[in-house]
Amino acid sequence: MKCNSSLTFVRFFFMIIRMKVLGIETSCDDTGVAIYDSEQGLIGNKLYSQVAMHAEYGGVVPELASRDHLRKTLPLIKQLLAETQLTANNLNGIAYTHGPGLVGALLVGACIGRSLAWAWGLPAVGVHHLEGHLLAVMLEQQKPAFPFIALLVSGGHTLLVHVEAFGSYTVLGETLDDAVGEAFDKTAKLLGLAYPGGALLEKIAQQGDPHRFHFPRPMLNRPGLAFSFSGLKTFAVNTFAEAGNDEQTRADIARAFQDAVVETLVIKCRRAIQQTGVNTLVVAGGVGANNELRRGMQSMVTKQRGNVYFPRPAFCTDNGAMIAYAGCLHLLAGKRQGLAVEVKPRIAL
């Protein structure tokens, strides 16, 4: 009898410390679903990108995004379960992005996640999209120990965060206007590149002359860790108007713009390292896929005798894996979302 009850306790204990969590990401224009197992790690990950649909309009159309998430999320979950040979019975929880993001898009993921959790008798938890980005690097084999400084550079956000531990985040600086990815996309559009143009701008910048144009490095003459990128975009517009519209000029502008962004971000990250004394850096978010940014950060951090970590490019951009991972940690810590479907389109970190 005694033996049985201790066996029950051990089983119960393992049930609590081991979890398989379905993560759902629908905050913007990517439908991402994934399953994270607290023991095995990531066991499945699927993404459907709406980029082609929005490209026609030169940016994300919120209503179209919501409708497409609605069409794609459930079929993607079904495929994920089939591919991982799992059923609802094998899951221990469901996590979904509850903000920030487009309200309609968030509502689709939250409604589906919360309803499935209710139907399957599982706990649910809402995850902050930016926390997902900050922790995405933890899905890699090469991952940092806490504490670290994270530079989060995406289409909607630009911030420097002191990540002391899971759940303990201090924002050190943010953009006062455009996000870095937004500035990349707007400059790319000016240069005639398709939406979202960040990666395409990086490609043409490879042919650009680094000495033909010099773009300003915004906010570097002021102390602190705030960013501003709207001026760079205006500088690109003016340069383009004066210099003409041939292929080499477009490449030269792309190069000058990218160099200015990379140098500005590198200097701000160095300041953050020096200010906090933490010399472990993580670069997260879609712009983190930029190779010049990675090179610049690597070289700066080496000089600071620290280490820099990058999630793989597919985990820099929006994905369900980072939500499954962050959600799993929250569920293991006992966090639970009530039955109401709640989204927080403008929630701060």
Ligand code: KG4
């Ligand atoms: O993290 P993300 O997928 O979406 C948001 O949460 O915003 O980031 C998308 C952003 C877009 O602005 C895109 O142009 C940019 O990341 N991006 C890049 C590169 N790849 C994606 N920007 C510069 N260089 C790249 N290689």
Ligand code: ZN
């Ligand atoms: Zn994102």
